[in-house]
Amino acid sequence: MTPVHIGIMGCASVARRKVLPAMAALPGIEIAAIASRDPDKAAEAARAHGCRAVKGYEALLDLDEVEAVYVPLPNALHAAWIDHALSAGKHVLAEKPMTTSASRTGGLIAKARARRLVLMENVMFPHHRQHAVVRGQLEDGAIGDLRAFHASFGVPRRPADDVRYSAELGGGALMDAGVYPVRAAMSFLGSDLTVLSAVLTHRHGQHVDSAGHALLHSSGGVGAQLTFGLDHSYRSSYELWGSAGRIVVEHAFTPPADHVPVIRLERSSGVQEIRLTPDDQVANSVSAFATAVRSGRFPDSGGTLQQAALIEDIGARARRCVDHTPGLADTIQTKELS
Ligand SMILES: NC(=O)c1ccc[n+]([C@@H]2O[C@H](COP(=O)([O-])OP(=O)(O)OC[C@H]3O[C@@H](n4cnc5c(N)ncnc54)[C@H](OP(=O)(O)O)[C@@H]3O)[C@@H](O)[C@H]2O)c1
Structure with missing residues (x-):
């Protein structure tokens, strides 16, 4: 399987502690770029993973080599950046909760489906x-x-x-x-x-x-x-x-x-x-995302939707x-x- 080239949106604690090390160890994923609002933070994280550093999230979405993004931003920012990423044609692995509103979550899942893009919520357990x-x-x-x-x-x-x-x-x-x-x-x-x-x-x-x-x-x-x-x-x-x-x-x-x-x-x-x-x-979660992107078999979004509604x-x-x-x-x- 050709590795999925992923861009990281923000140097979040969960990304640095858990998700980036897991991605770095998986053959199905290649960390292509790390973006931060702060270029020094992006440079430091990118150095650790031998990838490109980018200032700002918009610039990350402009990169052609980035085919998917991981969104570990504060909860209230997920929706807007998932939306931008889907509009830019990127697959998205979004931290939990996918958004702070059930209707927004439903809308984004529908948008991803319509564009044949994978949108998966990173509930790992x-x-x-x-x-x-x-x-x-x-x-x-x-x-x-x-x-x-x-x-x-x-x-x-x-x-x-x-x-x-x-x-x-x-x-x-x-x-x-x-x-x-x-x-x-x-x-x-x-x-x-x-x-x-x-x-x-x-x-x-x-x-x-x-x-x-x-x-x-x-x-x-x-x-x-x-x-x-x-x-x-x-x-x-x-x-x-x-x-x-x-x-x-x-x-x-x-x-x-x-x-x-x-x-x-x-x-x-x-x-x-x-x-x-x-x-x-x-x-396992990151791997499931990569497999979904490469196989075109989209993850079941029913759990994400029901969880958002509850x-x-x-x-x-x-x-x-x-x-x-x-x-x-x-x-x-x-x-x-x-
Ligand atoms: N699945 C899990 O097990 C798990 C575990 C922990 C957290 N999470 C989820 O991951 C997300 C991030 O949590 P975290 O604890 O890692 O948060 P965090 O360390 O505070 O990271 C959030 C990142 O968002 C970026 N950001 C953009 N705008 C911001 C703003 N106005 N204020 C603060 N940060 C801003 C910052 O990156 P830059 O400054 O580099 O741009 C920051 O590093 C949340 O959605 C949380 O629910 C999931």
């Missing part, structure tokens, strides 16, 4: 093989009939200027962290999910939600309780609770490539831990709460600035 093993256990009746689903994704607080705390840039816990438990619920409970209720919590003085939870149910009556947050000790797990047992998966959503997955199966007969060989979900619905239905813990915001702010 479904590309990890551990979830197929869990699905197999469920289908084999290991825990009986599924009665309930719980999923959580939360990360510790970041510096105050992180894009996740900017409402203007599409930040907030629901947009950033909520995607994972929502997508996990979809993959085990099916596509017919309804949002029953939700709560989004804002820290006093902050413009975005820092935490949330949502209650969903499937058409078959199975409930899903989802929790997410940006000011939490690290948690990345889900649990399937059935009539005859329980399956628990820790490190479910962002396991590193060397992580040894352990699937915990609890039944009346005892507890079994199924150890799997490590898998690299970042490489995220929007959770946001629309959520009761908003303000956490007034006295002095909390000030304390955190002072610590981070010192």
Whole structure:
């Protein structure tokens, strides 16, 4: 397969830490250029990958040798740059969430299809093989009939200027962290999910939600309780609770490539831990994108569309709460600035 020549739009942390190293190691991808608003940043990143440095994203789209772009910009900027990239005839791998609105996501997917271009959202965890093993256990009746689903994704607080705390840039816990438990619920409970209720919590003085939870149910009556947050000790797990047992998966959503997955199966007969060989979900996701570009077989966008609709619905239905813990915001702010 001729490698897909890809251009990188912005020197984002996720690009530098995860996606660029995975792309560099894959034969199906060649990093052709890295663009940044800051030419020095672009030059430094490009040096590390032996590719061209470009100032500005528009200039990246003007390059003929770039046939696809990776968009790891702040959430609110995804839509406009995906749109520009598609208009310029480039395939697009977009960071999650694809956009901050379900209708915009739908419009861009339609535009990509009409132009025979691949547009894929980089939700990586479904590309990890551990979830197929869990699905197999469920289908084999290991825990009986599924009665309930719980999923959580939360990360510790970041510096105050992180894009996740900017409402203007599409930040907030629901947009950033909520995607994972929502997508996990979809993959085990099916596509017919309804949002029953939700709560989004804002820290006093902050413009975005820092935490949330949502209650969903499937058409078959199975409930899903989802929790997410940006000011939490690290948690990345889900649990399937059935009539005859329980399956628990820790490190479910962002396991590193060397992580040894352990699937915990609890039944009346005892507890079994199924150890799997490590898998690299970042490489798998990027590889799926490259294969789609080269084969012309477009990735199924149904999951992206449904996820966008559910995220929007959770946001629309959520009761908003303000956490007034006295002095909390000030304390955190002072610590981070010192
Ligand atoms: N799939 C995953 O596992 C995963 C993990 C983490 C993050 N993400 C997603 O990746 C995206 C980026 O997240 P991140 O944490 O990597 O963000 P980040 O480090 O803040 O990077 C965002 C990049 O966007 C560019 N940018 C353009 N306009 C900007 C503006 N007004 N303010 C700030 N940056 C601007 C900057 O690049 P230049 O200055 O170089 O132009 C910046 O480096 C988000 O959509 C996030 O949801 C996905």
